[in-house]
Structures are given as C-alpha cells and as structure tokens.
Amino acid sequence: MTRIKRFSLNYALVDCNSLQHALSVHAHLTEHPTPGQIELIPAAQTVLVHFATPQQTESFITSFTVPEHSETTGTQTTTRIIETVYTGEDLNDVANATGLSVEEVITKHSSASWQVAFAGFAPGFFYLHAPDNTMDVPRRATPRTSVPAGSVGLAGQLSGIYPRSSPGGWQLIGHTNAPLWDLTQNPPALLEPGNTVQFKPVRELVEIPASASVTPPQPPEKGVARLDAPGLQTVYQDGGRDGLSHWGVSPSGFADIAAAHEANRLVGNAVTVTLLENLGGGLKLTATDDIVLAVTGAQVSATVTSPDEADDKTPRTVRLYKAFALKPSETLQLGPTTGGLRTYLALRGGFEAPVEAGSTSRDTLSGLGAPPLTTGQTLYTANLPASAVAVGARPLDVPSESITLRVIAGPRDDWFTTESLEKFTATSWQVSDSSDRIGVRLTPENPRDSTTPVLQRSREGELPSEGMVTGAIQVPPNGEPVIFLSDRPVTGGYPVIASVHPADLRLLAQAPPTTRVTFTFIDPAS
Template identity: 45%
Template sequence: MPTWRRLGDTGVLVELPGLDEVLALDAAVRAEIDRGSTGLADVVDVLPAARTLTVTAPARSDLGRLATEILAVAADLDPAAAAGEADEVEIAVHYDGPDLDEIASLTGLSADEVVAAHTGTPWRVAFGGFAPGFFYLVDGDPRLTVPRRSEPRTAVPPGSVGLAGEFSGIYPRASPGGWQLLGHVDEALWDVDRDPPALLRPGQHVRFAAAPAAPGEASDSAAEIRPVTPSRSATRSSADQGISHDRGSLTVLATGPRALLQDQGRPGLAHLGVGRSGAADRAAHALGQRLLGNELDCAAVEVTLGGLAVRAEADCLVTVTGAPAPAHIDDRPVGHAAVLRLVTGQVLRLGAPAYGLRSYLSVRGGIDVPPVLGSRSTDTLAGLGPDPLEDGEVLPIGDAARALPTTEQAPLPGGPPARIVLRVVPGPRVDWIADREVLVATPWEVSARSDRIGARLVGETLVRHPDHEGEELLSEGVVRGSIQVPPGGEPVLFLADHPVTGGYPVAAVVVDEDVDLAAQLRPGDQVHLTWR
C-alpha cells in the first residue's frame, strides 16, 4: 500500500513498492492532470524516482488533500499493464571507454564480454538525475554491477556511457562524475531545440548496440578520454539575436562578482532533470516587477554583492530591490526599492550592500533575451539559459504590458535582522538522523562553499541513526529549501539551482516563504533553525 511523507509545505513524497508502481502512478497522475482533475489542478511538478513519486504544489496548498487524491489514483493502478506499453530506443555506443578494462576486471569478464552484456539485455529508463537529459537506466545484465570510482573525475565528456552500482547512464553534458566509463555515443541526449529536448523519458526501454568502427578508429578498449566539446550557450548579442532596440537597451559596463539574468524559472520540467531555477530571492524579484508594472515573469539582473554598472541607451525606468545595495545615477545617490528614471547615456552603479547577498535590477518591460525552455533564467547547475553577464554586453528591453503603478517606492528594509531564523518542518528522512534536535539547537554558520545550488552549513556534525548506519538511500525528489545531510554530516540547504533528485537523506525542509531569506545569507552569516 503506498504511503506518503511531506516535503516541507510544497510537496508530497509518495512511497511505492518498486519502479513499476512508480512509473505507473507517474503516468496515471499526469493523465488525471491532463483531464483537468480538480484535485490536481494546482500541481506544479511530478517527478518519478527509484521508489518514490514526488508531487509539488504552490506553498500553502493542502498537502493532505493532495496526497489523498494521489493515493486514490494509485488504488486503481495496473503496473504490469503500464510497463508493457513502453517503446524501445536503440542507441549506438563506441565501446572505447577508459574504464572498460577496469570494468572487465571488477566483473571477471573480458572486455568483449562486458560489451556483449551491455548490449545483450534491454535497459529501462527509470528516473532523471543530476543534469537535464540524464536518466538512470535499470534492469540490465546483473553481472555489470560495479562500484563507482574511488576518485571521481573532475570532468566527464558529454556522451560518455557509464556504469555505477546496478545502473547505466549517459552523460548529456560535461560534468564531474564518478561512474565507470565504458564508451561514448554520438547522439545528443539533450537538445533544447528538439521537442521534447530529452532523447529519453521514464518508462522507455533502451537497447545499446556496438557502433561500427569508423575508418582509422582505434580499437583500444582503454582509449583516453576525448576532449570536452564546449556546449552551445545562449548568446545575447542583439545582432546575433535579431532583436530590435526600438524599446531601448542597457549596456553592461561592469558586472561585479557575478551578475545573472533571472525570472520566475522553469516549473514543470523536473522529470527531464530540469529544476525550476529562477530568482534566488523570489520576493525581491517580484517586488521589482510590481513597482514597474511588469508581468511577474519578466527577467531582471540578479547581482551578487553589488558592483554592477549599466548605461541606458534610451530613456527607461528601473528599480533595485533585494539586498540594499547603495545606488548612484551618475554621481547622484538614489533610493532603494524606488522607481528611478534613467535618461539616455546615464549610468547606474551599485555598491556592495551592507547586508544581504543578492540585489535585483529590474527595468520596465523586462530584459528581452531569447527564452530557453520558456524561461530567461540562468540555471548554474543545469547549464541552461543565458551565460553570466559580461562587460560590454547589451541587454534589450522588452515591452511594458501593464500600466505604471502609482506607488513609486516600497517600504525600506529596517536593517539587518539581529538574529537570522529559518522555520523548518521535519523532512521525509528525519528518522535517518540520530538526534533531530541538533538541527534546531545548533547555531549554523554559512560556509564559503555556498552558491545558488545550496548553502553549506557548518556547526555540529549530524550523526546517522544506528538503524540507517551504512545504508544507501535510493535517489528521490527534493525541493527548494530541503536540508540534505551527506555522509560527512555537514548539512546543505538547497536553493534555486538545486538538483531535482538526491541520494542523501533530507532531514528538514525550510518553509517556502523563508527560502528567500536563506538566499540572502552570506558566507560567515550565522543562522538558526526552528521547528514550525
């Protein structure tokens, strides 16, 4: 019988007996959503994993009711029938991986027998993973069960085919990785210009075939790793985009430590390995759009620790929200969270905020660069969307869709909080931690190894409960605000660009409203957690 656990105040984690049941429920829930089921009308994302289905909804949704609706759908499932409907994809592999001989040694097979085992049994696409288009493949030849490499590679080339544990998988883009590599494919696993962009999808069967050797191709099974081919990135040169400057533009003169374009993100694509991303401090981003009369999904510049300078190439209205960075138009200081007029040729400069991490420069009409999968956000983990801004870059301004509000300034922040407190609820795997009260009793410090993916918290070591000592958690869905605990016991608070699945226990989840506050934490800040 399926059971469920809460994922903060935005999601439910439905536990099922096995992958067949997960894939069947995933298909059934999506069918109900397509039919317009009122009980599932507010669902944002549906994400299958090894033994769980994660369903997310807006904050303050009735998660108990949502879980009841999903369990009612699960009661009528026929997993065997759903499994029989899957189609099969054939993928040609060049079996020239650098770990092929190591895999042979680990399995007791010859290199040729490893290839025969990998191609001899159809694999099944189970669930997405750490990158868009990456899927865990299961049900292959059990003789190919091998451990991950003791030392992960810092860069695995795109198209690499690997083994880890019972899984096989194909890296869609260059990334670090510890899988044993046995070959590579030429076909693109992920292409944002393709519909759908992912070559594979959960439930499909994959049959690998040995690619014929090209003339002059080496047959050495331990070939060196091929050079990484740089991935295609979104270019924002107005000439390349064919975007008119009739509505004006901003020229970037300086970016500061980092400046990215962000909007409300890409909801609904987690099953493809694509997280929502978007503005790290969503409330600050939304305030900027409201002050300027923009649609809330307009793109703004997310500025880390100030330092941004832009020149107006036409008269425009802008505002700065989020971390209160001191702002000047030319040499004149201007207010925070206020509607500001930039006249052609004037320069807006942001200093470093006295507190907080991320400020948002919004312009009436939004930044009009080409969207990628429906969003202009830069996802630093997935490598989607525009590249980080560079000096000299030209940012076209879009159309203003609404009337300009009469409010010219929002209330100013009252200064830094004397004590930063984040409200949390127990996570779905809080029972994996020996003492949950350590989470709320410890004053945590934000590590310098924090970014848009997550804030690493330094303090007490969270010890694994004896009942789960040495146990591996199968990958399952995570949400923004999840506090995941790796084996070392140092918790990580997931932020905007978090992976869609994780294989470490989530001990707590920050309530959705407080994640914006978490996004403003600087390295060295102290933060306290409290049960809600």
C-alpha cells in the first residue's frame, strides 16, 4: 500500500512498494507536477517531493492520489552508450555468486537495459536498475578504501559507475572512461534519472579528448586583503546549490543562514553573496585596500590594529553586527569563540571565489568549491553592486550550554518502539566532537553501562536508500542520532525518526561540542 508521509515542513515522502513503482511515480510527477512542486528526489522505493510552502506540502499529503502506473506521454528518453572493458577485480567472484560463467555475467550485464533510478552518495553517481536483470550480487564483505574512478560495479540487483575515486563496497566487474561528472560541461552530469544506459563491451577504451578548457575568471590584479591566519577552518560559502539533488549534489551553503544573511545585509550586499565562514574564531587578515566588513554569528572578540600604533596602544575593538572599515595595512583579528561556533565575515562587494555547479560554496562531502583557505592567501573582491551600508543589528542568539530543538515526527518514526520515541525527547543529548558541516552527531549526556542502544527499532531489516533533507535526524543501529546539516548526502539508508524545524537549524550549526541538546515534538500545522 502506498502512503504519503510528511518529511520536515516542505517535503513529502511518497512511500512506494518497489523501485519500479517509485520510477513510475517519479515519471508521473515529472510530467504532471503538482502545485508548488520544486524538486523530485527519487530513491529505491520512495520519491521525495520538495514544495515551496508547508501549506502546499499539506495539500499534497492529503489530496494526491498516487498512480499505480505512470501516465507518461511516451516521450523518448535519452540513451547513453557506456563503453566498458570487463576486466573488473571481482568479475570471478560475481560469476561464482550467481552460478554463471564470466562470459555469461558480461552478456547479462551488457544486454540489460538499465534505467537511471536515483542519485547516490557523490555527484554523478547513479543507481541503475534493469527490469530484465536477473543477477542479485551481494556487496563485498569488506569495502575497499578506494575504488578507481570509472569503475563499473554491481550491488544487489543494481549497477553503478563510480564518477571519481572513493570508498565503496560494490563488486567491480569493469571500467569505463565515460565523462560521468565534468564541471566544464553543461550539465556536468552525463546521466539523469529517467535516462537509459546501455553498456557496450569493448577490448580497450578509446581515449576521450579532454573537455575544452574553460578559463576561469581572473581575479583583479590587486587583492583587497591577505589572510594571515584561517583559524581552525575558513571556507567560502554563499546561498548554496538548491535544486541539484537529481545529480547527487547536496545544497551546501551557509550553515547559519540567518547570521550569514545579516552579515551581507550589514555591508549592503545581497544576502546570498559569497562570504567567509570561520569555525571557532582565530581568523586574522590584513587589508591591502580600503574595505568595509561586518562580523556576525558566534560570540568572538574582534580587534583592529594599525601598523603605526605605538606598542603600548590598545587595539581598537569593533562591534559584532555592525559594519566597519579597514584601511590598507590594518589588521583584523578574531579571538576564539566564547559562545556559538561559526563566525561570518562579509566584505562589501562580496568575496571573489571559484564557481562550481553554480555556487562558490565549499561542500565538504563532495569536494565541490574551493578548498579551505590557507595562511598567506590573497583575498579579492567580486565587486558586486552593493546598496547603502545598513545600520547595526541586534546580535542573533547562539547556544550557551544547552539548546532545545523543535522537531517534526517522521517519516520513519514507526521504525522505533514507543519507549524509544519517549526516550528521544526525555534524553539529554550531547554534541560530539566528531560533528561537522555534514552532520551533528549526538551521544547521551549520561551514558548508561548497558550496551543496549537508547533508541531501539521496532522492526528488523534495512531501510532502502531514500531522499534526505537538511535537519533530518537519522538513527543508525547504535541508537545515537545524527542530524544532517548543509553538506548532507542526497540519500541515506538509516531511518529518520524526526526532522529539526528549519528555523532551529542555526542553533544546531552554532552548537560547539559538549552542548546539551533536547528535543520537543511540534505539530507542523501549528
């Protein structure tokens, strides 16, 4: 039976009974979009639908009738021919596992008509499904730490191609040099959900000419500042990459959206302009031109030192949440954070940074965007139009020692016992020091001696991969929640017990290790 479940405020999860049914629903919604529909994220047995408003989400949940078969118009799908050399390391193991000869494995794989079902764990990685495939191949008992780019693999009844070198547990049967993910191309992904893939056996691969190089925009000859120290980590961030989940690209962007928007507003920028996101304070830069800056986010000391100041003169303090000017050779120094975790530094006109997949944001999961900034790096302005500098604003709240997060139940709360749902809100959790921009890991503040997980499932088995949202609270088998942030994966395989209200995500992004976290369920309709 097909059900539609709420997933956070602006998402609905169509729970199908098979991959083929999920593909059918995806095809239907692609050709017949429902009001407010922004994006579709197909997965193994679900389709996640993103809406513009909570009201449109609720309307879809209560009124949409899920078709048992697609009502597509028969539009021709794109077929990609993937030339493949079948010499994979696991080819003999696959033959043994399926009771086939190596030649039969190759024939069955290359003769099947594979459909691009959904995006996976990295940009350009897609799960391929073939209705006529009869092979069912177990994953490797021990995943490889590095699978070469272009490897063709099998897992279960699915096939896939690794677009870049990464860890993986699929059985490798061949390799290709098809350009699966190329940022110089538009679109950068060779495949998309709904495409058909035909593997063509070849003895050797014809070298594919390198894509015509795209000359990146050259920064101005003169920078506006020099980064003297990045602190623990400083990265470029902007409004992110919304709408690219079908390529396996996470949204990324500002972790604390409100603080970042306020920093840009204070210097007269559009709110999504590129700025610096700093972790833990410690950032230091020296101006090489006249510039206007603003600092928001975590609580830090911010001081400015002029080179001509006497040694005994105290550096001047600049206020957070208020624009200030730096003259050439003046140095801005941020101290360590004393409240919160992430600080935002906006430059009037915006920072110049490389654009990848439509954004300058550093995605720490996929590696998109410029790497973290380093000592001595020159900073440039994008010279974007800016309005008048805004007056100071009231600082936004940041966590002190504890936070309470509003959460919306589901979509997989029915995977947990009644007792576990009660413990979920009754337990005082603590932010782990292994948290990052991908997700915040929680542990019980007062761990029990028992090895029994705090949150226990009410059912056995594994959940097929399904679409994820920022704020989703996954619970792996150890029973300790992981809350996804901006650099989250597009799909995940652990049940989501609840999702954090979008307005409370900034508190989580600002929560340093050891912060106490409690949850309270809310009615999304209220």
